[in-house]
Amino acid sequence: MEISKDKFKVVGTQLEDAEKISKPSLSFWKDVFVRFRKNKLALFGLVLLAILIFMAIFGPMMTEYDYKQNDLANKNQAPSSEHWFGTDDLGRDVFTRTWEGARISIFIGVAAALIDLCIGVIWGGIAGYKGGRTDEFMMRFADILYGIPYLLLVILLMVVLGQGLGTMILAMTITGWINMSRIVRGQVLSLKNQEYVLAAKTLGANTTRIMGKHLIPNAMGPILVTMTLTVPSAIFTEAFLSFLGLGLTPPLASWGTMANDGLPALRYYPWRLFFPAIFICLTIFAFNVVGDGLRDALDPRLRK
Amino acid sequence: MAKYIGKRLLYMLISLWLIVTATFFFMRMAPGNPFTSEKQLPPEIEANLNAHYGLDQPWYVQYGEYLLRILKWDFGPSFKYKSQTVNDLISEGFPVSFLLGLEAIFLAVAIGVLLGIIAALKHNKWQDYTAMIVAVLGISVPSFIMASFLQYFLAIKWGIFPVARWEGFMYTVLPALALASTPMAFIARLTRSSMLEVLANDYIKTAKSKGLSSGAITVKHAIRNAMLPVVTYMGPLTASILTGSFVIERIFGLPGLGAHFVTSISNRDYTVIMGVTVFYSILLLVSILLVDIAYGIIDPRIKLAGGKKGE
Numbered sequence: 001m002e003i004s005k006d007k008f009k010v011v012g013t014q015l016e017d018a019e020k021i022s023k024p025s026l027s028f029w030k031d032v033f034v035r036f037r038k039n040k041l042a043l044f045g046l047v048l049l050a051i052l053i054f055m056a057i058f059g060p061m062m063t064e065y066d067y068k069q070n071d072l073a074n075k076n077q078a079p080s081s082e083h084w085f086g087t088d089d090l091g092r093d094v095f096t097r098t099w100e101g102a103r104i105s106i107f108i109g110v111a112a113a114l115i116d117l118c119i120g121v122i123w124g125g126i127a128g129y130k131g132g133r134t135d136e137f138m139m140r141f142a143d144i145l146y147g148i149p150y151l152l153l154v155i156l157l158m159v160v161l162g163q164g165l166g167t168m169i170l171a172m173t174i175t176g177w178i179n180m181s182r183i184v185r186g187q188v189l190s191l192k193n194q195e196y197v198l199a200a201k202t203l204g205a206n207t208t209r210i211m212g213k214h215l216i217p218n219a220m221g222p223i224l225v226t227m228t229l230t231v232p233s234a235i236f237t238e239a240f241l242s243f244l245g246l247g248l249t250p251p252l253a254s255w256g257t258m259a260n261d262g263l264p265a266l267r268y269y270p271w272r273l274f275f276p277a278i279f280i281c282l283t284i285f286a287f288n289v290v291g292d293g294l295r296d297a298l299d300p301r302l303r304k
Numbered sequence: 305m306a307k308y309i310g311k312r313l314l315y316m317l318i319s320l321w322l323i324v325t326a327t328f329f330f331m332r333m334a335p336g337n338p339f340t341s342e343k344q345l346p347p348e349i350e351a352n353l354n355a356h357y358g359l360d361q362p363w364y365v366q367y368g369e370y371l372l373r374i375l376k377w378d379f380g381p382s383f384k385y386k387s388q389t390v391n392d393l394i395s396e397g398f399p400v401s402f403l404l405g406l407e408a409i410f411l412a413v414a415i416g417v418l419l420g421i422i423a424a425l426k427h428n429k430w431q432d433y434t435a436m437i438v439a440v441l442g443i444s445v446p447s448f449i450m451a452s453f454l455q456y457f458l459a460i461k462w463g464i465f466p467v468a469r470w471e472g473f474m475y476t477v478l479p480a481l482a483l484a485s486t487p488m489a490f491i492a493r494l495t496r497s498s499m500l501e502v503l504a505n506d507y508i509k510t511a512k513s514k515g516l517s518s519g520a521i522t523v524k525h526a527i528r529n530a531m532l533p534v535v536t537y538m539g540p541l542t543a544s545i546l547t548g549s550f551v552i553e554r555i556f557g558l559p560g561l562g563a564h565f566v567t568s569i570s571n572r573d574y575t576v577i578m579g580v581t582v583f584y585s586i587l588l589l590v591s592i593l594l595v596d597i598a599y600g601i602i603d604p605r606i607k608l609a610g611g612k613k614g615e
Binding site for chain 2: 041140143144145147148149150151152153155156157159160232236239240243244245246259263266267270273277280281282284285288289292
């Protein structure tokens with residue numbers, strides 16, 4: 001095949017153009033935000049989450065009913081304009097209870113994630129920064145704890161400590177922090193030998209300052225992702241425990257206890273199980289999707 | 305390899321010892337003694353009962369005997385059902401749970417891998433998006449909710465499957481599906497991402513350029529390597545199936561060990577809770593160890609000797 005010369009033209013190389021910055025300069029978190037925004041599923045999750053939190057705050061105020069107010073004349077009512085989600089076996093309004101449950105479920109999830117964060121960051125941060133024997137010892141300890149089957153331990157603790165909100169959060173966080181500490185340790189290990197840490201050390205910064213000002217903020221991405229993904233697993237654990245009859249004590253409503261109460265009546269009054277069940281799924285879904293989206297947005301390999 | 309297995313075995317034993325010790329002391333701390341729920345017993349009878357179960361001994365003697373008994377694979381009596389021991393419960397309930405678990409593992413792996421492969425081969429096409437949305441949904445729907453939905457629609461409303469009980473293959477389908485749903489979704493995501501990684505490798509390009517059909521490439525070259533992360537997931541998979549069985553067996557009224565465990569929890573039958581917890585822990589830790597060893601054998605690229613426990 002003949003290729004004639006006139007099909008080509010010299011474009012020329014202009015040095016100034018090669019050096020030109022074509023994209024606006026973005027800070028790290030702005031960049032993350034831009035990429036997160038492109039992920040439609042994650043954005044949807046965020047909106048869903050906002051709605052759920054809004055309803056958890058204002059939902060119980062939207063009806064004239066109280067979450068623990070019995071009304072035996074109107075028990076097991078199907079959803080209607082009176083009771084939007086129907087009523088349960090004591091005539092309590094399921095709509096009010098669902099959003100009351102949302103408060104408790106989301107509170108448990110966020111509280112567990114925050115406690116995991118505190119212990120995990122301190123434990124993993126020290127292990128990673130000190131290194132050597134301290135690291136070996138601390139991580140072996142975490143490994144052994146991690147070997148204990150999580151849900152079995154939580155069940156055992158709930159049996160011993162008794163039911164309740166506080167004991168449930170305690171039971172969940174006793175081994176829940178290990179995952180976070182591993183993530184933080186890995187991050188600190190890879191960051192602590194960077195030049196800026198050396199520079200800070202040379203300038204006389206002490207360990208606390210290096211950790212708090214340099215290492216932890218730079219490890220914030222993976223920490224944030226782990227936190228977002230801890231929330232749904234804590235919500236799941238709460239629902240699971242309540243479903244086993246180890247959850248909160250009545251008249252407190254959580255989605256797990258409501259589902260547990262609704263199960264025996266599934267054949268005739270399915271809404272008593274379905275409403276809390278659907279909101280458990282939606283919340284877990286929203287947190288998972290947002291967490292996944294954050295992880296993808298933070299991953300520099302996925303940058304285009 | 306031997307050194308690695310030895311080290312892992314040691315950690316496993318320490319974990320197990322911790323569990324056994326923790327269960328022992330937890331159960332001593334637990335409110336009420338095993339006989340409180342019954343009618344007020346005359347003190348002589350209570351003393352007799354305590355002597356019978358060795359509860360009048362100091363705690364270290366009880367603890368030592370407990371450890372010895374566990375070593376002999378004897379999990380002790382049930383305090384609520386006088387004629388039954390925990391070993392009886394296990395031999396009666398575990399076969400049911402085991403069968404159900406196997407069926408669920410099979411379902412989870414088969415469907416999960418298939419979904420993952422389809423998603424990876426049709427990367428960024430509608431098949432991919434559909435498979436991944438199914439997977440995210442599967443992860444977001446807890447097994448007990450999946451179970452009650454399946455039971456309501458497929459059994460109660462449409463009558464395709466029996467509602468509950470354990471009398472034949474048809475009775476196992478719904479519980480197994482419910483148990484499998486979450487791990488299936490995890491496996492689909494794992495398979496997809498590892499398939500995508502494998503498909504980007506040079507040897508796939510080589511296979512393509514020497515003229516292999518895409519089917520042959522997938523089956524002969526890609527899947528084998530893409531399966532490795534799925535193998536590591538087998539440990540957590542066992543854990544998830546096992547704990548899932550507590551609620552699933554209750555929902556479907558199956559006579560499995562999980563259902564017995566839940567009953568013992570609500571009965572506060574401490575010896576049964578203790579025994580079954582220890583049994584489950586042994587089961588889980590051993591299966592995780594086996595999976596890790598198997599992983600080292602399957603993938604020669606991994607050197608176990610210096611390796612750390614899978615993250």
